[in-house]
Amino acid sequence: MSKDMKFLVVDDYSTMRRIVKNLLHDLGYANVTEADDGNTALPLLQNGSFDFLITDWNMPGMAGLDLLKAVRANDKLKKMPVLMLTAEAKREQIVEAAQAGVNGYVIKPFTAATLKEKIDKILESRAVPA
Protein backbone atom coordinates (compact mmCIF):
# COMPACT_ATOMS: atom_id res chain seq x y z
CA MET A 1 0.00 0.00 0.00
CA SER A 2 1.24 3.46 -0.77
CA LYS A 3 1.98 6.28 1.61
CA ASP A 4 -0.68 8.33 -0.25
CA MET A 5 -3.40 6.35 1.50
CA LYS A 6 -6.24 8.42 2.89
CA PHE A 7 -6.87 7.91 6.60
CA LEU A 8 -9.95 8.95 8.55
CA VAL A 9 -9.34 9.32 12.30
CA VAL A 10 -12.50 9.37 14.43
CA ASP A 11 -12.31 10.38 18.09
CA ASP A 12 -14.37 12.80 20.18
CA TYR A 13 -11.20 14.24 21.76
CA SER A 14 -9.35 16.64 19.49
CA THR A 15 -6.10 16.03 21.39
CA MET A 16 -6.29 12.29 20.64
CA ARG A 17 -7.01 13.05 16.97
CA ARG A 18 -3.93 15.31 16.87
CA ILE A 19 -1.78 12.64 18.53
CA VAL A 20 -2.87 9.96 16.03
CA LYS A 21 -2.49 12.39 13.12
CA ASN A 22 1.07 13.25 14.23
CA LEU A 23 1.95 9.57 14.63
CA LEU A 24 0.57 8.81 11.16
CA HIS A 25 2.63 11.70 9.74
CA ASP A 26 5.72 10.21 11.41
CA LEU A 27 4.89 6.90 9.71
CA GLY A 28 4.80 8.75 6.38
CA TYR A 29 1.01 8.97 5.99
CA ALA A 30 0.34 12.64 5.30
CA ASN A 31 -3.25 12.35 4.08
CA VAL A 32 -5.27 12.31 7.30
CA THR A 33 -8.80 13.64 7.87
CA GLU A 34 -10.51 13.92 11.26
CA ALA A 35 -14.08 13.39 12.50
CA ASP A 36 -15.43 13.65 16.04
CA ASP A 37 -17.95 10.78 16.05
CA GLY A 38 -19.70 8.21 13.87
CA ASN A 39 -22.36 10.64 12.70
CA THR A 40 -19.81 13.02 11.18
CA ALA A 41 -17.54 10.18 10.00
CA LEU A 42 -20.14 8.23 8.02
CA PRO A 43 -20.99 10.94 5.44
CA LEU A 44 -17.26 11.67 5.05
CA LEU A 45 -16.63 7.97 4.38
CA GLN A 46 -19.54 7.74 1.94
CA ASN A 47 -18.52 10.83 -0.01
CA GLY A 48 -14.76 10.50 0.18
CA SER A 49 -12.33 7.90 -1.02
CA PHE A 50 -10.77 6.82 2.26
CA ASP A 51 -8.47 3.82 2.41
CA PHE A 52 -8.28 3.28 6.16
CA LEU A 53 -10.49 4.03 9.17
CA ILE A 54 -9.16 4.44 12.71
CA THR A 55 -11.94 4.90 15.24
CA ASP A 56 -12.48 5.30 18.96
CA TRP A 57 -15.35 3.33 20.54
CA ASN A 58 -16.84 5.53 23.26
CA MET A 59 -18.12 8.73 21.59
CA PRO A 60 -21.25 10.87 21.91
CA GLY A 61 -23.61 10.62 18.95
CA MET A 62 -22.71 7.48 17.04
CA ALA A 63 -20.31 5.17 18.91
CA GLY A 64 -17.41 3.43 17.19
CA LEU A 65 -19.03 -0.03 17.23
CA ASP A 66 -22.10 1.34 15.45
CA LEU A 67 -19.85 3.11 12.94
CA LEU A 68 -18.05 -0.20 12.30
CA LYS A 69 -21.39 -1.97 11.79
CA ALA A 70 -22.58 0.81 9.44
CA VAL A 71 -19.35 0.55 7.41
CA ARG A 72 -19.67 -3.24 7.13
CA ALA A 73 -23.32 -2.89 6.09
CA ASN A 74 -22.50 -0.42 3.31
CA ASP A 75 -21.70 -1.94 -0.11
CA LYS A 76 -19.22 0.78 -1.00
CA LEU A 77 -17.40 0.71 2.35
CA LYS A 78 -17.70 -2.86 3.60
CA LYS A 79 -14.14 -3.88 2.69
CA MET A 80 -12.48 -0.87 4.33
CA PRO A 81 -9.79 -1.72 6.91
CA VAL A 82 -10.99 -0.59 10.34
CA LEU A 83 -8.72 -0.25 13.35
CA MET A 84 -10.39 0.29 16.72
CA LEU A 85 -8.30 2.57 18.95
CA THR A 86 -10.06 2.65 22.29
CA ALA A 87 -9.93 2.41 26.08
CA GLU A 88 -12.72 -0.19 26.07
CA ALA A 89 -11.19 -3.29 27.64
CA LYS A 90 -14.02 -5.72 28.37
CA ARG A 91 -13.48 -9.14 26.78
CA GLU A 92 -17.11 -9.18 25.73
CA GLN A 93 -16.59 -5.91 23.82
CA ILE A 94 -13.50 -7.17 22.01
CA VAL A 95 -15.38 -10.28 20.91
CA GLU A 96 -18.25 -8.08 19.76
CA ALA A 97 -15.91 -5.83 17.75
CA ALA A 98 -14.29 -8.90 16.19
CA GLN A 99 -17.70 -10.31 15.29
CA ALA A 100 -18.69 -6.95 13.78
CA GLY A 101 -15.67 -7.22 11.49
CA VAL A 102 -12.93 -5.07 13.03
CA ASN A 103 -9.48 -5.63 11.50
CA GLY A 104 -7.40 -4.56 14.49
CA TYR A 105 -7.87 -3.48 18.11
CA VAL A 106 -5.45 -1.18 19.94
CA ILE A 107 -6.06 -0.41 23.60
CA LYS A 108 -5.42 3.08 25.04
CA PRO A 109 -2.98 4.12 26.37
CA PHE A 110 -0.96 2.91 23.39
CA THR A 111 2.53 3.37 21.95
CA ALA A 112 3.61 4.59 18.51
CA ALA A 113 5.16 1.16 17.93
CA THR A 114 1.87 -0.66 18.63
CA LEU A 115 -0.06 1.64 16.29
CA LYS A 116 2.51 1.08 13.52
CA GLU A 117 2.55 -2.69 14.09
CA LYS A 118 -1.24 -3.01 13.84
CA ILE A 119 -1.54 -0.78 10.76
CA ASP A 120 1.28 -2.70 9.04
CA LYS A 121 -0.30 -6.03 9.95
CA ILE A 122 -3.67 -5.00 8.49
CA LEU A 123 -2.07 -3.66 5.31
CA GLU A 124 0.08 -6.79 4.90
CA SER A 125 -2.94 -9.07 5.25
CA ARG A 126 -4.70 -6.93 2.60
CA ALA A 127 -1.74 -7.07 0.24
CA VAL A 128 -1.67 -10.88 0.28
CA PRO A 129 -5.12 -12.24 -0.60
CA ALA A 130 -6.06 -15.20 1.60
Next chain:
Amino acid sequence: MTEPARSVTPQREPDLLAQLQDLTSNLRNALDRFRLDARLTALAEKEIPDARQRLSHVLNLTDKAAHRTLDLVEKSGPPAERTARQAQAIAAPWARFRAGTISVADYCDLIARLDQFLTTARTDSDTVRANLAEVLLAQDYQDLTGQIIRGVMNLVSEVEVVLVDLSRLAGHEPGAVADTRDEMNRGTGPVIPGVDHGASVVNGQADIDAMLSDLGM
Protein backbone atom coordinates in the same frame (compact mmCIF):
# COMPACT_ATOMS: atom_id res chain seq x y z
CA MET B 1 -59.37 -25.87 85.85
CA THR B 2 -61.07 -22.95 84.35
CA GLU B 3 -59.11 -20.29 82.46
CA PRO B 4 -58.75 -17.07 84.36
CA ALA B 5 -60.90 -14.33 82.98
CA ARG B 6 -58.75 -11.79 81.08
CA SER B 7 -58.89 -8.35 82.42
CA VAL B 8 -59.35 -5.60 79.84
CA THR B 9 -56.63 -3.34 81.12
CA PRO B 10 -53.58 -5.67 80.96
CA GLN B 11 -54.55 -6.62 77.35
CA ARG B 12 -54.69 -2.99 76.18
CA GLU B 13 -51.34 -2.10 77.71
CA PRO B 14 -49.16 -4.05 75.21
CA ASP B 15 -51.28 -2.66 72.31
CA LEU B 16 -50.69 0.84 73.53
CA LEU B 17 -47.01 0.14 73.99
CA ALA B 18 -46.73 -1.28 70.44
CA GLN B 19 -48.55 1.73 69.02
CA LEU B 20 -46.27 4.05 70.94
CA GLN B 21 -43.23 2.19 69.57
CA ASP B 22 -44.58 2.46 66.01
CA LEU B 23 -45.20 6.14 66.49
CA THR B 24 -41.69 6.71 67.85
CA SER B 25 -40.18 4.75 64.99
CA ASN B 26 -42.22 6.68 62.41
CA LEU B 27 -41.26 9.95 64.03
CA ARG B 28 -37.59 8.96 63.96
CA ASN B 29 -37.87 7.95 60.31
CA ALA B 30 -39.63 11.20 59.50
CA LEU B 31 -36.91 13.18 61.28
CA ASP B 32 -34.22 11.16 59.46
CA ARG B 33 -35.95 11.82 56.16
CA PHE B 34 -36.25 15.49 56.96
CA ARG B 35 -32.56 15.69 57.79
CA LEU B 36 -31.70 13.80 54.60
CA ASP B 37 -34.14 15.85 52.53
CA ALA B 38 -32.55 19.10 53.72
CA ARG B 39 -29.06 17.82 52.89
CA LEU B 40 -30.26 16.37 49.56
CA THR B 41 -31.79 19.69 48.59
CA ALA B 42 -28.53 21.50 49.28
CA LEU B 43 -26.61 18.85 47.33
CA ALA B 44 -29.00 18.86 44.38
CA GLU B 45 -29.50 22.61 44.13
CA LYS B 46 -26.06 23.94 44.87
CA GLU B 47 -23.22 21.51 45.30
CA ILE B 48 -23.81 19.10 42.40
CA PRO B 49 -24.21 21.90 39.80
CA ASP B 50 -21.07 23.47 41.31
CA ALA B 51 -19.25 20.14 40.98
CA ARG B 52 -20.33 19.88 37.34
CA GLN B 53 -18.95 23.37 36.74
CA ARG B 54 -15.71 22.41 38.47
CA LEU B 55 -15.30 19.22 36.43
CA SER B 56 -16.02 21.18 33.27
CA HIS B 57 -13.21 23.55 34.27
CA VAL B 58 -10.93 20.50 34.73
CA LEU B 59 -11.82 19.38 31.19
CA ASN B 60 -10.97 22.83 29.85
CA LEU B 61 -7.67 22.98 31.72
CA THR B 62 -6.55 19.51 30.57
CA ASP B 63 -7.71 20.21 27.01
CA LYS B 64 -5.78 23.48 26.88
CA ALA B 65 -2.65 21.91 28.38
CA ALA B 66 -2.76 18.99 25.93
CA HIS B 67 -3.18 21.31 22.93
CA ARG B 68 -0.44 23.64 24.17
CA THR B 69 1.90 20.65 24.54
CA LEU B 70 0.97 19.32 21.09
CA ASP B 71 1.53 22.79 19.56
CA LEU B 72 5.01 22.93 21.09
CA VAL B 73 5.88 19.39 20.02
CA GLU B 74 4.74 20.15 16.45
CA LYS B 75 6.75 23.40 16.47
CA SER B 76 9.86 21.55 17.69
CA GLY B 77 9.84 18.93 14.93
CA PRO B 78 10.98 21.11 11.97
CA PRO B 79 14.03 22.77 13.70
CA ALA B 80 15.17 19.38 15.06
CA GLU B 81 14.81 17.84 11.59
CA ARG B 82 16.68 20.77 9.99
CA THR B 83 19.64 20.30 12.35
CA ALA B 84 19.75 16.58 11.59
CA ARG B 85 19.45 17.20 7.81
CA GLN B 86 22.26 19.79 7.76
CA ALA B 87 24.56 17.59 9.88
CA GLN B 88 23.87 14.71 7.51
CA ALA B 89 24.75 16.89 4.47
CA ILE B 90 28.06 17.91 6.05
CA ALA B 91 29.11 14.39 7.15
CA ALA B 92 30.35 13.12 3.74
CA PRO B 93 32.44 16.17 2.67
CA TRP B 94 33.76 16.42 6.25
CA ALA B 95 34.95 12.77 6.08
CA ARG B 96 36.67 13.56 2.75
CA PHE B 97 38.28 16.63 4.35
CA ARG B 98 39.58 14.51 7.28
CA ALA B 99 40.96 11.96 4.83
CA GLY B 100 42.61 14.73 2.81
CA THR B 101 40.78 13.79 -0.37
CA ILE B 102 38.47 16.79 -0.69
CA SER B 103 38.58 19.00 -3.82
CA VAL B 104 39.02 22.76 -3.51
CA ALA B 105 35.50 23.44 -4.76
CA ASP B 106 34.01 20.93 -2.27
CA TYR B 107 36.18 22.41 0.49
CA CYS B 108 34.77 25.91 -0.18
CA ASP B 109 31.27 24.44 -0.22
CA LEU B 110 31.95 22.62 3.07
CA ILE B 111 33.11 25.84 4.76
CA ALA B 112 29.95 27.64 3.62
CA ARG B 113 27.75 24.78 4.85
CA LEU B 114 29.59 24.66 8.19
CA ASP B 115 29.09 28.41 8.67
CA GLN B 116 25.38 28.03 8.00
CA PHE B 117 25.10 24.92 10.18
CA LEU B 118 26.77 26.55 13.19
CA THR B 119 24.34 29.46 13.03
CA THR B 120 21.11 27.54 12.43
CA ALA B 121 22.00 24.68 14.81
CA ARG B 122 22.39 27.21 17.61
CA THR B 123 19.13 29.07 16.92
CA ASP B 124 17.21 25.82 16.25
CA SER B 125 18.48 24.29 19.50
CA ASP B 126 17.47 27.45 21.35
CA THR B 127 13.98 27.17 19.84
CA VAL B 128 13.65 23.49 20.83
CA ARG B 129 14.98 24.20 24.33
CA ALA B 130 12.52 27.08 24.80
CA ASN B 131 9.66 24.87 23.58
CA LEU B 132 10.66 22.13 26.04
CA ALA B 133 10.67 24.66 28.88
CA GLU B 134 7.13 25.64 27.87
CA VAL B 135 6.06 21.97 27.72
CA LEU B 136 7.30 21.71 31.28
CA LEU B 137 5.19 24.70 32.33
CA ALA B 138 2.14 23.34 30.48
CA GLN B 139 2.03 20.52 33.07
CA ASP B 140 1.05 22.98 35.83
CA TYR B 141 -2.62 22.06 35.25
CA GLN B 142 -2.03 18.85 37.25
CA ASP B 143 -1.81 20.73 40.54
CA LEU B 144 -5.01 22.74 39.90
CA THR B 145 -7.08 19.88 38.47
CA GLY B 146 -5.88 17.58 41.27
CA GLN B 147 -7.25 19.95 43.91
CA ILE B 148 -10.58 20.35 42.09
CA ILE B 149 -10.99 16.60 41.52
CA ARG B 150 -10.24 15.87 45.17
CA GLY B 151 -12.98 18.34 46.18
CA VAL B 152 -15.47 16.62 43.88
CA MET B 153 -14.43 13.21 45.24
CA ASN B 154 -15.33 14.40 48.75
CA LEU B 155 -18.71 15.55 47.48
CA VAL B 156 -19.32 12.20 45.77
CA SER B 157 -18.51 10.42 49.05
CA GLU B 158 -21.07 12.57 50.85
CA VAL B 159 -23.72 11.95 48.18
CA GLU B 160 -23.01 8.24 48.49
CA VAL B 161 -23.65 8.32 52.25
CA VAL B 162 -26.90 10.26 51.81
CA LEU B 163 -28.12 7.93 49.05
CA VAL B 164 -27.27 4.78 51.01
CA ASP B 165 -29.17 6.20 54.03
CA LEU B 166 -32.13 7.05 51.83
CA SER B 167 -32.07 3.64 50.25
CA ARG B 168 -32.05 1.97 53.69
CA LEU B 169 -34.97 4.17 54.83
CA ALA B 170 -36.86 3.04 51.75
CA GLY B 171 -36.12 -0.56 52.74
CA HIS B 172 -33.79 -1.42 49.80
CA GLU B 173 -30.77 -3.62 50.25
CA PRO B 174 -27.70 -2.50 48.29
CA GLY B 175 -26.80 -4.91 45.52
CA ALA B 176 -24.65 -5.13 42.40
CA VAL B 177 -26.01 -3.56 39.24
CA ALA B 178 -24.94 -5.20 35.99
CA ASP B 179 -23.92 -3.24 32.87
CA THR B 180 -26.88 -2.81 30.59
CA ARG B 181 -26.67 -3.87 26.96
CA ASP B 182 -26.88 -0.27 25.78
CA GLU B 183 -24.01 0.84 28.04
CA MET B 184 -21.87 -1.95 26.67
CA ASN B 185 -22.67 -0.96 23.08
CA ARG B 186 -21.93 2.70 23.73
CA GLY B 187 -18.73 1.94 25.63
CA THR B 188 -17.98 2.13 29.30
CA GLY B 189 -14.68 4.06 29.22
CA PRO B 190 -11.19 3.19 30.36
CA VAL B 191 -10.38 0.55 32.96
CA ILE B 192 -10.05 2.11 36.41
CA PRO B 193 -7.65 0.29 38.75
CA GLY B 194 -9.56 -0.92 41.79
CA VAL B 195 -12.93 -0.58 40.05
CA ASP B 196 -12.72 -2.70 36.90
CA HIS B 197 -10.86 -5.93 37.41
CA GLY B 198 -11.18 -9.67 37.13
CA ALA B 199 -11.54 -11.99 34.19
CA SER B 200 -14.03 -9.81 32.29
CA VAL B 201 -11.37 -7.16 31.54
CA VAL B 202 -8.29 -7.63 29.36
CA ASN B 203 -4.84 -7.03 30.77
CA GLY B 204 -3.15 -4.87 28.13
CA GLN B 205 -2.44 -5.10 24.41
CA ALA B 206 -0.75 -8.55 24.59
CA ASP B 207 -3.92 -9.99 26.13
CA ILE B 208 -6.05 -8.51 23.32
CA ASP B 209 -3.66 -9.82 20.66
CA ALA B 210 -3.88 -13.31 22.16
CA MET B 211 -7.67 -13.09 22.27
CA LEU B 212 -7.96 -11.94 18.67
CA SER B 213 -5.53 -14.62 17.60
CA ASP B 214 -7.75 -17.22 19.29
CA LEU B 215 -10.66 -15.75 17.34
CA GLY B 216 -8.71 -16.36 14.13
CA MET B 217 -7.53 -12.79 13.51
